[in-house]
Amino acid sequence: MQVPAPFEYERATSVDHALELLTLLGPEARLLAGGHSLLPMMKLRLASPQYVIDIDDLAAELGYIDAREGEVRIGAMTRHRELLESELLAAALPIFRDAERVIADPLVRNRGTIGGALCQADPAEDLSAVCAAVDARLLIRGPDGERLVEMRDFYRGPYATAVGAEEMLLEIRVVIEPGSGSAYQKVERRVGDWAVVAAGASVKLAGGTIERGRIALAAVGAEVTSAEAQEALAGQRPSDRLFAHAAQLAAAGCSPVTDQRGTAAYKRHVAAVLTERALRRAVTRALSEPPR
Amino acid sequence: MNVTVSVNGHEHSRDVEPRMLLVHFLRDELGLTGTHWGCDTSNCGICAVLMDGAPVKSCTVLAATAAGHEIGTVEGLEVDGVLDPVQQGFSEMHGLQCGFCTPGMMLTARALLDRRAGGPALTDQEIREAISGQICRCTGYASIVRSIRWAAEHCNQELPG
Structure with missing residues (x-):
């Protein structure tokens, strides 16, 4: 039986709450989004965080795909299934539907999130390549406020990103241009x-x-x-x-x-x-x- | 930690370790062994349950995460001795062989039918896509697809009320 190593569990109820918990608990804490990258890693004991901060409840706050100010903005807790089924994305950025059709399977897509996938930064992960191909910018919030990071600066190699220990990824932005x-x-x-x-x-x-x-x-x-x-x-x-x-x-x-x-x-x-x-x-x- | 999960409409509270996975909570804590436990790696889909009506792999959801959500298991399909059309379809069209994948397949089918209620008729392609995250160790996919199609065709007549 594969189970994760013991950890302490906190459940964040808002982005602010999640950030407070990250600051409070320190670098041994990990955010758990859809869980379909982190939990398998934890079962294999490739990851053994001391604290897990469950952000599943943020799916409402951070689950959206909007077109605003010439950009498509995708909340970090948007699930794969929502990316696959979004007509807005299919029209503006069809690369997302291309990729989502071949990411895992329908059950995994019901849980996994774009933010979780990008932050896990698996070298074979599809959405990192998708975001790099469309020059996505990523909105990261931490105790010192928000910053926008280019995708090429976000990905720091396998399983490493620009998101700091007390920060979290909030949104993915892609500029939409004619032609x-x-x-x-x-x-x-x-x-x-x-x-x-x-x-x-x-x-x-x-x-x-x-x-x-x-x-x-x-x-x-x-x-x-x-x-x-x-x-x-x-x-x-x-x-x-x-x-x-x-x-x-x-x-x-x-x-x-x-x-x-x-x-x-x-x-x-x-x-x-x-x-x-x-x-x-x-x-x-x-x-x-x-x-x- | 104390976890309260609503399963098939009934709330269940248990003291469990935070690391307890939903599949083990259902089977070992609640005795609902209709949810089967397979590969442990979110590959095979045997452990599928409904979470707020959508199929998920319960080996890759913490019981703690499931708190506050409505979980549906195979035990909830039959109501007062009346089989769900999906269960009846698996019976009519011989949708099960060893039975290992059957609960998960039926729940995914239920979710598919619920989503498509009132819409155009399901195609075999859509059914195959819906169950593509679940492995039938007997490779009996053809009869599983036939079973789900049977349920789709008989859904409206068979549903009580």
Whole structure:
């Protein structure tokens, strides 16, 4: 029987309460959101927090997907299922629905949250790549107030983020621009599994050229974005040749390891194929975007 | 710590360790062994119960977290000797072999039917998607899908009231 090591349990009733508890209990406390990353880690004793602060009750306060001031804003306690089913997200940022369709399974998606997934920062986690691909900014609150962090500064490597011991992630923000499109592609061994490799892409088109292209890979190394590939896209007219070129750069820049999910060479090959497909779909979507 | 969980409409209070998982609370504390316990790793979905009407894996929910939520288990499907249409569907269409995954499958089916009440007819694809987080060790998926479809087709007639 797998059970977590003993811990003391607190249940936060508001964001302010959760922050008070984090300050009070110190660095041995962990926030428990949907529990579908942290509890399995605790059962395996890979995580043994002394205190667990359950923020399940914050699902009402932090569970939302809104469009405001030219941005989509997603509360940190928004569950995977809500991300999957949101028509607002599907229209504005289809990369989310692409990814959510292949994140775990319906039961896990009923509990797991975007904030929990991002803060767990598993190297094969999908939403970190999604957020990196769309240049998300993350709103973090702590005792000293709020700050906005770019996704590339948020992710600090496997299981490490910019969120401090007395802070919590409140919201994910993505700017919505006309002429943009996004897509996510993933290969897994079986339905609901972690990615062997996954690739997210977003583009902003202007006057027939790619003004800005973003590529983010999951499960192939700590660096989720590919600067060289993005530079190669900027200012170019979209074409199959360009997608293939950028995909090769992204694949060359990643650092997969051989494990039970495949060899490094195989993963690098898949990274290129998926990047190319994600780019093509993102551009197709940007071109077919309905007028707003 | 004292935990009070509402299960099938009845509140139950127990003194338990904070680390107690909902599946063990249901089985070991309340004796509701209809909820089965499988892989322990949130992979197999055998331990599915309803939490506020949505299926969740009870091996990956703390009993303490479940406090304040309405938990539904397989024991709550039959009411006054009348089987839920889902249970009847599993009987009619031979939806169970060894029975290990059956309680969880039936609860997921119940949630699916509740969500789709009044909507267009369920497709097999939707049913398969809904149960995709649950493993049937006998691989009897075809008859499980048929059972849920039977329940969907007979739902309105069979529900009392």
